[in-house]
Amino acid sequence: MRHDDETALDQYDMQTLAVRAGIERSAFQEHGEALFLTSSFVFSSAEEAAARFAGTEAGYIYSRVSNPGVTMFEHRLATLEGAERCLATASGMAAILATLMGVLSAGDHLVASRSLFGSTLQLLNNVMTRFGVGVTLVSATDVTAWRTAVQPNTKLFFVESPSNPLTELCDIAALSALARETGACLVVDNSFCTPVLQRPLVLGADIVVHSATKYIDGQGRVLGGAVLGKAKLLDPIHAFLRTAGPTLSPFNAWILLKGLETLSLRMDAHSANALALAQWLESHPAIETVLYPGLASHPQHTLAMQQQRTGGPIVSFVVRGGREAAWRVVNATRLISITANLGDTKSTITHPATTTHGRLSPEQRASAGVEEGLLRVAVGLESVRDLRHDLARGL
Ligand SMILES: *Cc1c(COP(=O)(O)O)cnc(C)c1O
Numbered sequence: 001m002r003h004d005d006e007t008a009l010d011q012y013d014m015q016t017l018a019v020r021a022g023i024e025r026s027a028f029q030e031h032g033e034a035l036f037l038t039s040s041f042v043f044s045s046a047e048e049a050a051a052r053f054a055g056t057e058a059g060y061i062y063s064r065v066s067n068p069g070v071t072m073f074e075h076r077l078a079t080l081e082g083a084e085r086c087l088a089t090a091s092g093m094a095a096i097l098a099t100l101m102g103v104l105s106a107g108d109h110l111v112a113s114r115s116l117f118g119s120t121l122q123l124l125n126n127v128m129t130r131f132g133v134g135v136t137l138v139s140a141t142d143v144t145a146w147r148t149a150v151q152p153n154t155k156l157f158f159v160e161s162p163s164n165p166l167t168e169l170c171d172i173a174a175l176s177a178l179a180r181e182t183g184a185c186l187v188v189d190n191s192f193c194t195p196v197l198q199r200p201l202v203l204g205a206d207i208v209v210h211s212a213t214k215y216i217d218g219q220g221r222v223l224g225g226a227v228l229g230k231a232k233l234l235d236p237i238h239a240f241l242r243t244a245g246p247t248l249s250p251f252n253a254w255i256l257l258k259g260l261e262t263l264s265l266r267m268d269a270h271s272a273n274a275l276a277l278a279q280w281l282e283s284h285p286a287i288e289t290v291l292y293p294g295l296a297s298h299p300q301h302t303l304a305m306q307q308q309r310t311g312g313p314i315v316s317f318v319v320r321g322g323r324e325a326a327w328r329v330v331n332a333t334r335l336i337s338i339t340a341n342l343g344d345t346k347s348t349i350t351h352p353a354t355t356t357h358g359r360l361s362p363e364q365r366a367s368a369g370v371e372e373g374l375l376r377v378a379v380g381l382e383s384v385r386d387l388r389h390d391l392a393r394g395l
Contacts, residue, residue, distance in 0.1 A: 014080060014196070019261045022075030024068055035254040036069045063250055065242045070253040074226070076260050077216070080195040082202050083228035087238055088253060092191060092211020093119050094246035095225035099209055100124075101244070102237030103156050103185050106132030110156040111149045113140035113170060115163035115368065117189070117211075118356055124158070140170040141300070143178060150182045160189040161198075161307070164342075165316045165352045165376040166369050167291045169300040172307060176204030185233070191215070191343070196267040198308045206233060214343025215313065217259045218266050222252040266345070266381065271310035273387065274379040278315045280388055286325070286395040288373060291316040314342065316376045319395070323372040326351050330375065332394025335386060342378030347387055349377050 012020070026034055041060040043049035051057035060066055070088050078086035089095040100123070104110065112124055114137045124135045134153070138145040140163050157179050161170040172188060179186035188200035191211040200208050210216060212224035225248075227237055241247055248256075271294070278292035290297070293304035294311015304311060319325045329349075330338055336347045340355050350356060357370045365371075379387065 015264050017079045018076070018263055021079040022072045022257070024072055026068070033069070033072055033254065033257050036063075036067055036250050038067075038250070039063050064245055064247055067250045067253065069250045069257065070248050073248070073253040073257040073260070076257060077195075077210075077212075077226055078228060080260065080263075081190075081208055081228045082195070082199050083208065083230075085229065085231040085234050087227045087234055087241055088212075088248035088256075089225035089227065089241065090246040090248055090252075091223040092117075092189075092209070092213055092225040093123070094241075095209040095211070095227045096120055096189070097123060098237050098241045098244070098246065099187055099207060099227050100128060100133075100156070101240045102234075103187075103207075104128070104133050107153060108155040109134035109136070109151045109153045110158060111136050111138060111146055111154060111184070112158040113160060113163065114138060115140055115166060115168060116158070116160055117164065117191075120158075120160075120189070140168050143171060143174045146175060146178055147182075150178075150184070154182060154184050157184050157186045158189070159187070160192070162192060162293055162304075162312055162314070164192070164314070165291075165350075165356070165374065167293055167298070167312070167314060167316055169293060169303050169307065171303055172198075172200050172203040172205055176206075179206070180204070192314060193308055193312055194263060194267055196264045197271070197310055197312060201229065203307065206230070211343075212256050212259075215267060215270070216256055216263060218263065218343060218345065219259065220341070220344040220346065222255045224248050224252045224256050267313065268310070269381050270313035270379055273381065273384045274313050274315050275311055276384045277377065277379055277387055277391075278311070278317075281315065281317050281391070284392075284395060286320055288318040288320050291318075314376065314378050316374060318371055319373045319375060321373060323351075323353065326353075326373050326375050329391060329394035333390050334393070335382065335390040336377065336380075342376075344378070345381045347377060347380035347382055349375060352376055 040062045074086040136149040159170045176186050185206045187207045188205045190208045191214045194215045207229040210226045275294045282290045292315045336349045339348045340350045
């Protein structure tokens with residue numbers, strides 16, 4: 001199956017595309033996707049070199065600009081996301097930076113959800129503002145607040161759904177309608193769900209960004225990222241990336257390309273484990289509340305079931321007894337890794353109030369809903385029975 005055979009793509013299911021889409025074989029006709037560890041490419045003549053540089057002839061020049069393995073990853077991920085085009089990046093933050101630099105200019109304004117990945121918040125608040133971009137942060141769940149925040153120079157909306165660590169959902173279809181009405185570009189960070197569980201472009205978003213470091217690799221090996229959307233919209237982002245240089249390395253592209261082959265199997269297994277763990281936690285007397293979009297008790301369960309295929313891989317819960325009780329659970333684990341990272345086959349646990357959200361003032365933490373008893377588990381692929389035992393030890 002060739003990536004440019006559009007008619008062929010329609011007739012296959014996602015799992016088939018995850019394994020087959022985007023393959024470009026070299027003259028050796030290798031079966032597996034090859035790893036192209038080369039920084040540059042040679043030309044057969046001065047004429048060919050000139051034509052490649054002029055763009056009148058397709059072909060590779062230099063791996064900061066493009067590389068066959070990177071191209072394969074881009075085509076396969078674009079197919080899964082339902083995107084016209086994908087730009088691979090060195091990390092998730094490189095994808096977000098390139099998007100902001102491509103879409104925005106000094107004097108523009110953006111509206112973003114208050115509950116975002118920490119480095120994304122820093123980039124908006126501490127970097128973009130230095131270059132004359134206005135930033136307004138609002139609640140992810142309140143579409144009216146987004147409408148109120150829009151200014152005449154608002155060019156971009158930025159959200160993550162579900163959010164971390166509270167698993168709040170943003171109504172992507174409603175926000176994309178507002179974005180269209182006001183002329184803003186809606187960017188969705190889809191790192192937690194991946195295209196297997198949620199396809200924001202199909203729901204009306206303009207651009208999807210990924211930290212491929214998380215579930216797309218899914219095995220804790222490499223950093224990577226991606227920007228996806230309509231080809232035209234991505235032109236200025238592409239121009240920034242190839243000039244500024246935060247593009248994906250050929251080796252990491254190869255790992256991520258192979259990661260996509262098992263993505264849907266892994267996301268289904270992560271989701272099934274997360275749901276089973278959430279249901280068990282909900283019935284446990286030491287737990288005050290469980291925050292998991294796949295549970296009927298989640299305030300946005302109905303939206304979750306429309307927008308996502310499952311409740312996702314992340315379960316948060318509040319332990320009775322505040323920080324002391326929460327730390328007891330963390331410290332009693334023998335299996336689940338104590339780390340703020342997520343998106344791995346290995347389950348991880350974190351206490352947001354003293355780690356990812358530790359630098360906020362107590363008032364900011366309270367307004368963000370990060371209580372002292374809150375814990376977040378990114379549920380891995382271990383046996384759910386063993387994960388229950390591991391948490392039960394400290395509860
Ligand atoms: C980790 C993460 C990022 C940043 O990705 P890196 O690959 O670490 O640069 C961005 N958004 C979300 C939601 C993340 O979890």
